[in-house]
Amino acid sequence: MKLEKNVKLLLSFVAIALLASCAETIDVEYPVFPKSKEGRQLQKFVGVNRQVGLVVQKPEKGLWHQIFGESSFVDQMPSKVFEAFDKEGYYKLIDVSKRADIANEQMFTLTGLTKGQAKLGKLLNAEMFLFIGYQKPYTSCGQETKFDAAAAALKAVSIATGGNNNEAVSKLTGYRAVLIPLDATLINVETGATMKSVVSKPYKHFASVGDTGCPGVLEAFGEALDDASAQIKERLSPQVKTAKIKIFVKDDNEEVASLLQEGYEEASGETPSMKKAFEQWKKADQKAGGKSPGALSNMAAYYFSIGDYDNAIKNFEKAMNVKGGDKNYFREMRKRVEATAAVDQGDK
Known part of the structure; x- marks a missing residue:
């Protein structure tokens, strides 16, 4: 009788172990908020929302003339901004500009968007909107001393072999500073509440170490835009991380x-x-x-x-x-x- 009871108990443990081990593993993305007062505010604002309609204001050519001159590149700004924000972000972005069936001129202004957010959110299945406008950009040139890793390596080899390499390892180098002052507003569709962030830190694009010339605007622009969008995402979006999770x-x-x-x-x-x-x-x-x-x-x-x-x-x-x-x-x-x-x- 005791043996039978022990066998049943053992079988029960085996069954539990088998059930516990019957799991698949998948990669699950999850949000991580900054461990700060601002992070707590962002966490409260975002909640469980992830579907975000991205609305990029159409740039005024006069505002960007200093950057691009007569170049038609300014017309590509909205698509470039979307690409920058869509890189490895937590939000699932909806490009509102691609919805010709519902898009209109008013929608691409902050006032127009906030007035129609509820209706538009329902049509797009969006829980929030991220409106990107612009303040006045600027660009300038300058020079800073930069470390030349290649020269330093050659100098180290020279010293090790008894040579006499006197080439400087720190060299004056030219840079192009570009400020793309994105003016971002995150809008909660359900409540109408907003959070704002403006890019105020310029990005420096350096020439090759030792080249004192100023890099071209278009050469620097892509990196500057990525940097500006990263500043906005840091303030208005949680980071996204991935974990392997068991699914039973x-x-x-x-x-x-x-x-x-x-x-x-x-x-x-x-x-x-x-x-x-x-x-x-x-x-x-x-x-x-x-x-x-x-x-x-x-x-x-x-x-x-x-x-x-x-x-x-x-x-x-x-x-x-x-x-x-x-x-x-x-x-x-x-x-x-x-x-x-x-x-x-x-x-x-």
């Missing part, structure tokens, strides 16, 4: 397991959608009556991906308290989410 696909209940698998396929397919995956995992949780550790953990992964850290923590805790799950994994993930969610509380 097995359950004692076949219907629950099927829903978990369907969710995994949505999250890992050719066009991954954590939102669609969540819908399946939520059904699995309901089907299991809140007793599926896999469904709870998978839902926690979704909440983590959208920055809803409170619900992510709650669901990992629920998964820990349900029989049959990988408690160590759930505990570690809860700690990870707590660490990610933490911001500096000292500067209020």
